[in-house]
Every structure is written in structure tokens, then in C-alpha cells.
Amino acid sequence: MTVESVDSHQHFWDPSRGDYGWLTPELGALYRVFGPDDLKPLRDAVNVGRTVVVQAAPTVDETRYLLDLARNNPDIAGVVGWIPLDAPNAAGLIDDLAREPKFKAVRPMLQDLPDDRWIENPVLTPAIHALIKNDLAFDALIFPRHVASLKIFAERFPDLRIVVDHGAKPQIKDGEAAWQIWADGIAELAALPQGLRCKLSGLATEAAPGWTAEKLKPYVDHLLQHFGPDRLMWGSDWPVLNLNGDYAQWHAAARLLTSHLEAAQQQAIFGDTARTFYRL
Template sequence: MKTNVSIDAHQHYWDPARGDYGWLTPDLKPLYRRFGSGDLAPLRQAAGIERTVVVQAAPTVEETRYLLDLARSDDSIAGVVGWVPLDSSDAPAILDELVRESKFRAVRPMLQDLPDDTWIAHAPLEAAIERLIDLDLAFDALIFARHVPSLIKFVERYPKLRIVVDHGAKPPIRDGIEAGWQPWADGVAQLAALPQKLHCKLSGLATEAKENWSDETLKPYVAHLLEHFGAERLMWGSDWPVLNMNGSYSDWHAAARRLTSHLEKAEQDAIFGANARAFYRL
């Protein structure tokens, strides 16, 4: 892959008929249908996005295999972030199987949906995480601010594991600055300051905002992520089609471009492609 490719570091494909998306119900009408490459292609092409990283949306190995099947015949898919039962003794063997697919690049437990906010600090088996490290696979952390203390313990336990925080740690933007800034802002600062140099996705912010959000709505959150992670550790993602609940691909991409337009070109190129390419080994 050429070094200056524009990459969407976080999007989803799914088919509700598969039956393992517990969160995806008919009540979520804009999302409750099959979404595939044909739906995304015109949107990403209009935004100048050449490749994407497809991320799991169901806590099953079967869905990961489904995504890898799609990736085999779709050049626009640069990598797949899948799901593996990291608290199971079968995890190392499952990882050994999945890594045979060249586009399998990372795993993501759905931490935000687990009933135990401290799960990441104690539940994953050491053998599973060490296998991730041995196979040079990365780890997506889907968290809220309440998960930060447990994630820090996990990071300190496995300093060689490459970790990216999804969706800027999901700030409660809809609550407004006064009500929603803390503890999110301190949590971001704590994670960014760890010596392990975590990465973070500039994604999901529109979803966390109120309807009819604007650049001004998102500006302080983008600025805070830039201040602490820097352009060298942020990567842009659409979170499409979840994004459709509160925005559009073109609107979010354009807003993110405007909110980072003050950066040097090399820094913008890093956020919109180069960092994802390096982090995920695409």
C-alpha cells in the first residue's frame, strides 16, 4: 500500500439476518438493514477515502469470519478488527486460526456493553493477550470515561500490546461542556500520558452529540484529543453506519477536516491515513 492513502480507520458492515447483533434491533430503524461495501463506496469516494478498517459489531467469532470473508474479495477493506473470547482458554487457538487471514489486524472486546466495568483489568487470560502480542495484533478499546482506571491497569500489565482507544473515549457531548467535560477530559489526559503511547480514534463524536451538531459543538473535544494524543497518535474514522443516527459521512468527514485544518499537511495526512496504516500494519 502506498504511504499517502486516505484511510477510514473505523467503519462497520453487517447483516441483521445473521442474528448475532444483540444491540441491533428494529427500533434502530436507520441501522436495521444490511450495510455492505456497495453502500459505503460512493460516500468514501466522494470524501477521497481509498481504504477502510472494518470493525466488529457482534461479540462472536462467526461475525469476524463473516467480515474476513467480505475482506477477501474487497480491495477497499485494508484490515479487519474482530472479536475473540479473550477470557476463554480457546482464545490463543482462535487467534492462530484467524491470523491466517492477512487482513485480520486486531481484536475488540465490546467493553462498553459488558456488565462489569472492571472486566478488562482482571478477566482476559494472560495466554490470550500474550498471543496477541506474539502475533503482532492490535487491540481496540471501546470505552467510556468510567473504564479508564481499569484500562490503565490492563495497559500497565501488557506494555507491549498496541492499543487504540475508540471514538475518543466517547465524551458525553450531548450533555454540554459543563456537565459532560469531566471525568472524560481527565481520563483522556491520563491515557495519553501513559508511556505505552496509546493511540486514539477521532471517530464517534457526532454520534455522542445532540442533533444538529456543528463544528463549534465538536471543536473543544477535538482540540483536547489533539492536545494530548497529538497528530501522531490520532486516526480519523467515520463510525459509519452508526454515524447515520446523527449525521452523514460527508458532514463528519468535512467537519473533521476543518477542525484539523490548522495543522501542517503532514500532520493532517497522518490523522487521515498514515497513522492507521502504521498502527494496524496495513
């Protein structure tokens, strides 16, 4: 029996909604509507059955937009939304959204915030307790420079399920100059006692144009070494991926770079870890 694969990280958006500050006409191919009908043939071609759709705008309105899509599309297994975690009503908002069966996690856009240490702010505490109470998870969208603060945050909330998006975004195009700080950060995060998860996603976007699986291999190997297959989950980061690759190319590269693993370990990366972590 073939076990269903899961894409743990993709996006849908409609620029006319007006709340994607980063999504501008200068981004060319990304500046259009991307919806479930656009992704389905790409998923079908590589036998990916369901997906987790992740927020791309820092608004509750966009979260509700994604939940509306999920309600009408069985292929969307879960939604990672956005909440103003530092707002006085954050805990109440989380309680409200938790009533939606496909609402699985929240993601503050940490990489875009002016304060790299924002995640350490004690004002977030009521919201994080609300996540834990409702059995919801936390996506950490970080660069290597955020590792120290994420460690403080994770140690403060040992019962919170945390996944690191995009392998903490190694600056692959910068080569050896950026390797060590990323590699050390991954080792530190993976060693935290609550067992953080990590997404095998976003690497193509951080690589130089014309990347190959061989170019990504040291990064995938390092993630495997420290997180292991049972704590890694594959994601496409589509359609952002289209800036420097395509769905089939990245899926094939990830499959190739994990092909030496046992079947059950590959199954973990391409489905089981996401199913367990997000309660799909």
C-alpha cells in the first residue's frame, strides 16, 4: 500500500486582498492569484496527497481566508495562521480559531520583524499558553541570527510544539562564509530537550540560480544528522519556490538526497512527521 505524502509547507494568496506587504509587482511571476487548482496538478504529478497551507500575510483576515479555502478543499489538511501574539486579545483569538478543525498552528513572521529578539518578549506568554491549551503548534520562520532568541523561547515553553521553517534559511548562495553559523545553530536547536521539528523546505530559494541536488546535499545531510528523519518534514514552499526552481525539481532533489534512508524513514520525512506534528 502506498502511504500518502504530505507537503508540510505551501502558500495560497490573492494579491488583490491587499495585505501582503512583501508581495509586489516587482516579484513578477509571484504577483498573481495562486489557489488549490494551480497546485493540484503539480501535487498529483509527484503523488503528494495533502498539504499544510501557511500564512503569507500578518493579518487575521488572511488566516480566515485560508480557513475558508480549507473548508472547501479536502486536500488542505491544515492551516498555519497568523495571530498578533503580543495583542491583549491574542489568547481569545486563539481560542476562537481553535474551534476550526483545520487550524493547526500559528506563525509570526519573525524574519521580517525589526527586533530580532521579539520572540523573547514576556507579553507573548498568555498567547503561547493558549496555543498549548488548545494543542496548537508554532512555526518559527527564522534566519540563523534568531537562533539564540528561539532557544530562550523554546526553553521558556517546553510544552509547546515548535517546527523550524525552511531549515532556518541557510544562506546557501554565500557558500562557506555563511555555513558555520547556520550549522552551529541547527545543532543547538536540534539538541533542545523538547525535540523541535524542522522543515526540509526553502533550501532551493536560498541557493544560487542553477542549483543542483549535489549543491544542497551538505545542508540536507546536516539536517538529517541533527534532527533525524523522524523530526524532519518535507515542504515545497510553493509558489515562492518558483523564484528559483519548480515543484517537481525540488521534490525530486529531496527524494534523491534522502534515498539512502530506510523506507520508514523516508515515509517520516514525506508524510508521517507532518501528520503527527500538526495532528492532521
